[in-house]
Amino acid sequence: MGVSFKIRSSIKRAVETGELLYLDYINKSETNTFYFFGIKSISFDGDNSKITGLSYNYQYKGYKQITIDLERIKDARCVEGTKNFIKSDLKKFIKVPKVNNYFTDEINEKHILNYYIDCIENTDDVSYVNTYKKRMKLNKEEVDNILKMLNVNQDKVKEKYKLAFNVLSISNFEKEIIPLVYIAVSLNVFNQEITMDTNEQVFHQRNIAKLTKTPDIDSSIFKGNLEQLQEQIKSVATHEPVFEENPQIFKLKIDLSLSPRKDYQKIKDIIYSKNEVTPVIKAFFGKYQKPLLSNNKNIYFIDNKVNADQVMATHSVINNDLTYVQGPPGTGKSATIVNMIVSSVLNNETTLVTSYTNSAVDNIFNKLRHLKYKDYYIPVPMMRIGSADYFKKGLSYIKKAHKYIESIKSEINITKLKEEYKSKIGKEIEKLLRINTIIDENVKLQDVETKIDYYDKLIEIFTNNKSLKGKVETIMKSRAAQKGQLTKITKRSIDNILDELDIDFEVILLGLFIKSFESFTKLSDEKYSYLREIIYSSSIEDSRKGLYQECSLSLNLSQIQNLFPIFLTTNISTRSLPFDKPTFDLLIMDEAGQCENAFAIIAMSKANRAAFIGDPNQLLPVVTLSDTTNNNLVYQYSIPEVYNYKKTSILQTLNQIDFINDLILLKKHYRCRKSIVNFANKKYYNGSLDIQVEKIEEEDCKFINVDSVFYEKKKNTSLPEAIAIINELEKIPADKSVGIISPYRNQTLLIDKKIKEHLPNSNVSIGTVHKFQGLEKDIILLSLAIGKDSYKGSYDWIKDNRQLINVATTRPKEKLIVVGDLTSIENLSNGEDSDIKDLISYTGKYKSETFTQADVGKKYSNLTSKHLYTKFEDLFFDTLQRVLNINHKTFKINGQTDVKQVLNIHRGHPLYEYATRASFDFLILDKKNNVKLAIELCGVEHRYDPIVIKRDEMKNKLAKESGLKIIYINNRDARRYRMLKEILIPLLK
Template sequence: MEIIKEFIGALDEEIKAIKEGKGGSIVKIFNGRLLRESSGFFIYVFHLENFLAVLDDSPAEIQIEGESYPVQVLSTQGLEVEIGIEQSLGEFILEARLQTNLWYLLELLKKKYLEIEEGQTKQDFRISEILFGHQPGSSLSTTQSKCRYYLTKKPPNEDQKKAIEASFRSQVCIIWGPPGTGKTKTIAQAIEAHLYSGRRVLLVSHANNAVDEALEDVAEQLGDSQFYKEGKLVRLGKPQEKHLKILEEKYEMVLPEKIVSNLSEALLQEKEKLIREKTLLDKRIDECEQAQNFLQIVENFGNEKSAMEQGLKKTETNIQKKIDEFNALTYEKNKIQMKLHEAQSAGKLKKFFLGLDSEKLQKKVGQVFSAIDLNKGQQDELNKIRKGQIDHIQEKTCQFQQAQKEVENLLNYLNISREKLPVWLAEQKQRRASIEARIGEINEKLDEIQKKILSEAKLVATTLTKTYASKQFPDDPFDVMVLDEASMAPLPQVYWAAARSKTALTIVGDFLQLPPICISNESMAQKWLGRSIFTVLGVDTVPKTSADSRVTLLSTQYRMSPEISYIPNHLFYENRLHNDSSTIQRTFVDDLTSTPLVFVETQSVNPWCSRLEAGSRFNLYNALVCGALARRLLIAGNENVGIITPYAPQARLINKIAKDWELLDHLKVSTVHRFQGGEEEIIIFDTVEGVGNFIAPMVDDTRDSSARLLLNVALTRAKNKIYLVGNSGYLLSGLRQRAALKWVIQHFQERGTILNSESLIDNYFTADFEKYAEENIFSPSAALSQRTGNIYNEKNFWPQFFEDLKTTQGRVIILSPFVTIRRSTKMMDYFKALIARGVKIQILTRPRYQQSPEMSDQTEIVVKQLRDTGVVVMERAKMHQKIAILDNIAWEGSLNILSHRDTQEQMRRYQGQSAVEEIIKNLELENQEAIGNQTEEICPETGCGGFLIIRQAKFGRRKFLGCSNYPNCRYTKPINTPQNHYMRRRTR
């Protein structure tokens, strides 16, 4: 089939992109805590250092202090991850690394399709072909003319009734459920109707969270039915912790282990009894083996002692031989020395007749002295050996005595004689082996029972990945498949899962939500992994849904206050939504404002937005504002607060601030993509954009249509209140006239409350640079307030900055685009004092050629002085950021620290290790090959005189070296390439 070939190609492209590193696979995790033991897994929840793009139920590996353990990623939500481990690693795990094989499940699905393509296995894709528009659909025939389901305290509204009926009677039904319209309740009652008509239902979604939410509603709807009581509604896979608690407390008969427990009570009791017996046996066997080891020491001691004593005796004999040899050598030395003396005093005639040769005697004396020295060394070595042997004998004797005591104690404790110990130990091991064999038999029977439970289930609720990755997934096909949160479901998975149904499909979701995340940019991957099922179905706009008979709209929303719902309803849903009366009676008052729409204005600060090499961006000031606002709301008693942002680096930075401020346990921080499907009472939406970059297409729907979906998701997460954080002056002037975000900002300003960001971050005053530079270098520290997040102006910045400098112990990093002699000279003494006590200082500034003519010469002089002082100076082209990092303190704002004179500026002070490390990472301050860094290498082109700068290709993200005089000089060369392999382009 052509579509399967295309799926295989798309999966190949995505797998290749992930393996090339675009998807990332190793992430640091921390603050892990054990939640529970469930279904043979120990469930832990961790905070993530970075966002993890991984499918639920993916295999992975956790690394803790050099040890690795296989795990399963159960779910991720924002910067939290739940994992299952087959063994307990303690109540708490401070820090670990999680390594995921992001392509494993894609490889597995590809393998399944390859087996189909090659004819190794067969699968009926008829219903999948109908769904994907390759074959026509039809109405369902049913033995019952009426769609039957029971009404609850909150009966379905008219749209929901139509949707239930459509699901019941259509081969392909599309339920369009915008946020908060009660789609999971509708799903529950549609499933009930299918079950009562005798149909078997498969409920799937791309994520565990969505499956769990839908199943809870199904269980609530059918809690009194025989389907529930007989264990016919089954959850395949591990529910998220928060949902597992609810299911265990209210609806435990949807959990396979609970159903097994009810159906296999005798087997489970026997297994529990055997496990207890085995635990006791393990302890006894361990004690017996210890006794055996001690007995071996006792039994071996006699032979070992005899051998050691013989060795000692031999050494002592050798020592005595060396003593005798020493005495003989000493006698010989004295004898020769006497002859030498006689020879030296005798005349020639006497020497001749007595044969006295002074030279020979002198030589002989030297030889004897050498022999004596050698003898002494040998004696010393033998004495060392003797001492070691004596110590060894004493050590072994102590071990023998200790072993004797331990043996007696253990044998008395075990009530066994030495002679019977080996026989008793063998019997216990044999008993343990039989217990293990029996436990294995019981586990096989329990697995068979669980498989039977799944095969006989009338409803199986699971993730899409389980339909092809789980060995427990039932072989028999279902009558109906219900797909929830359909917009995020990868199409190859949907096609596969649909084939597990033989009759009908119900697709539930909202085409105005975000599609699946596709890493590869290749065409086939984008076609089948970057689009939603609604695009394939041809119902991805409001007019198209109106003209399609398969679509039923749920038009009454129950989530958002009317003031909030008005925005997406007007912008995206073409006024098709209606507010339920329950949304009108909402309370919006907190200690900041009393309206549901609040625009947090940062224009007076005009904060800088930094762009990363990968194209994403972050804004430190906005992050501080979000953190301060969230802390204020939490202190006031608001328990359900979420912060969302379009960019992962910004979400990571806010998360680090929340960690430093100990807010993580009470706050959800995530990207808009990863918050899809979630909701909170209060949402803080950070636009991030600011001076330093053009407004990204991600938030401008006039340049990228997906921006509309992102904005819609962001605006529909809040129930009661939205705080929109942004620089209105910058955004309104930079966005095109028809941009949705522009309309949203203006609507917030007209219908909501404007909150100045400076009211969230304090401001106070003191003195100027020169005074504090001179007073602080040699004077003790003054007691200054150091509240994180404060705004400082050009006056009060310097005293606090110098106080921070004085206490710096490890590092100083200053980003100052411009440098002047006047300002830098005043810093030199500080730098010298810091370097003398081991502080590393790094300064980043613009290259000389990017300075103004009057500052160019000053830059050259200052850079030389700094380098002569021991400061590491890096020149980075086109840099704009004004930042200082002093250990774990960050300063950021508009003031050039190494060139400031009399202009009015502002700086923000932030203290916190996690967030500061994130800033260093985002700005690549420790990366020698960061984009824009100027090397010391001069362009070799004749007459050019430029320096080589690290640049990045427009396509392919390849780094290379290019001349600073571009475009006048177009010389380039690859990084780390030998001279004779340079790539050159001649100057114009």
């Protein structure tokens, strides 16, 4: 069976980090012994390797140097917070290729999931208890006590601890502190002392974000400026905090209750059992394959405010396994999600709607609550679950909806309404099916046009080759056949057909009303008396416990879904739903660009199909895991960048991993005037937004320059900016909605205070950018709050913060006013360009007649750009042309063929073993069977998996030795590549 990856990866990590291992070792008498082990050297021989090091356990008086057999280790784990300070060249040795290959596995599902478990279990510090003063030397009893605290089996405990040395904290209670900045402390068992690296300070991201009331703050801006951190916390605190800078060592309690360990084990059980893994989970691990047959289910819309991109997105969600939608600000993302949910319900499906934050979930929940059929509200049959406050909100909705249906029962003839719906819906479905037909025809049209293009290029190549000239007539006939196909397919615009169809949306709303009416009517049936008792319990907590208990079992959940086919909650709260099989037809994950991967996977495991909708150019996941811990875990598990917990969102990961399903961009922007959104469109979206608001005025964009100093010495405040904003507010008509945004909470508090003093009747919204995510206002004023007294770290945080700038500049419908101190910003920038300076320039130089020519500075590539038409065909045809021009002999094509057979690798060659296992996907050979060109189809693992990359290097080396050219075709081009093969194989047999 061999040594497990867990043992090998733990040894690899221990060498890199210097941590001790805790070993379960089978000694020569075949009994188990347990001890701590610091590696000194490795005599490498695969599973037969021997490891020498220092061992220690609680029974030892000191420590011993021993040599152990790798294959006798039953279990191993690294003990965080310990250090093995033996000097050696182990780090270099373990990177020697054959050694590294042994201790590094190919990337697989289990490693990625284990990595995310460790990320979550090293994130949440919740309690902080002082245990030691500044004392470095320890006695054996103290060493053992610390070891017992550090060495925990995380499968069996709900909390763990680590040691830290205080740099800055807040006194909380008599025995507790709230750490802000600390130095990690390590236990050196063998020297019986604790040590620390005073150069490596850890900023407690979660506590700093909470106490400064700035969720996405980059805590590194306070490096070297702890005074600024203290002042920022004091400025927003309701009570004066007591800061603690005394040198002391404390232990951090880490809550493991949120660990996905048990949830992931169920996912692993499904992956490694004979049960079929859902397409959604397959896609995350880069193993999704599109089915040959596609669905053709109906799609529905609740009104005529829908465009071609939204139609395509809804059609894809209802008919495909996976859909990715990028919804920039103002493009109707939320409205599209509502149409997706309605389509799912009217197709008798169950839908799970999730996101990272409760506010995003509530945004969809509230939109669904306000649907109407004629004069009646539609009580959409949905269940909002989650933490106590949000469950209470959902329960209140169900009670009100149930009572509403009971109150209108006497005036509703449901039988008559159903007959009316039945008589009318057929006609509407016919119209809607025409949209499906047009979408399918447009896909076919694209394929036919691509094939014709291929034939044109082949005719050109074959005409210039004497031996292949005779094939030109065959190609011409094939091309003519495709041309014939082209005349049978009518290219239709979806936008135009929507206008032509004249859909009666009231009929669709009637269908939803009937569904909803019947659901809440059934709730009164005797069959569901148990559910009514839970819902109407006098105790909210009893209702919550009872409902969660029912929803945790598949059979019981299925009964509840008969009434409530729509569930809404956060990703993390989906843990309460069953795991034995997917329990929903469709998952819709909103704000997927803000969803971190670890808990998104849990939500993904609950459904057979999924839609991921978001915008990476807006707010990203807030991850509080330290860089050091994350880097160690990435190294231990050999995690590719695409799965890096700190650097990606679920939308970014899937978009890079899954090349089968394209990302749909919602391009039509309905919110801002063209003059305002032009900045974000050019800078963040490659100019791809189609802006629908044509009105332009001379003062749509404006920059007000002030001379700023901190107000009452509070950091990141500017009284001149606040006064300038009040002056602008006095000019704005009372019927206009106004929002005031600042990156810094101190400034929002100051502006709020001054407005209450000067304009007490003013009705404006004030807050940081998070408050305005998903909202819109007629006018937005952006206060930068950077002045003469600002630290460079404060400027650095906002200077290229594209998420913050993008959200702030895409909220206003009619006017954007930026207020700031240009001189201070110029001084802090040291003459370097930045997004914030580009925004100041754009608004400061704005003129209605020339704004389209305005320079927006540095531009960012759009997420969808990699899904635009790729040029692999040019590479393919250019190479084919060169091969055929070498000489004028007949060529033929072979399918998958062994590398050893193709390249005649002899047994003594150093890569012989590899050559016997490897193969080429596609070969072009001459008349004498000499291989002239090889083509390889490569998935995501060829870019991210070090083992696969190493194999590719070996294949390239062998090919180079034989003078063979290899073309690598990315998976995203697989469909076009297969199309080419279908054309070429008959021609070159």
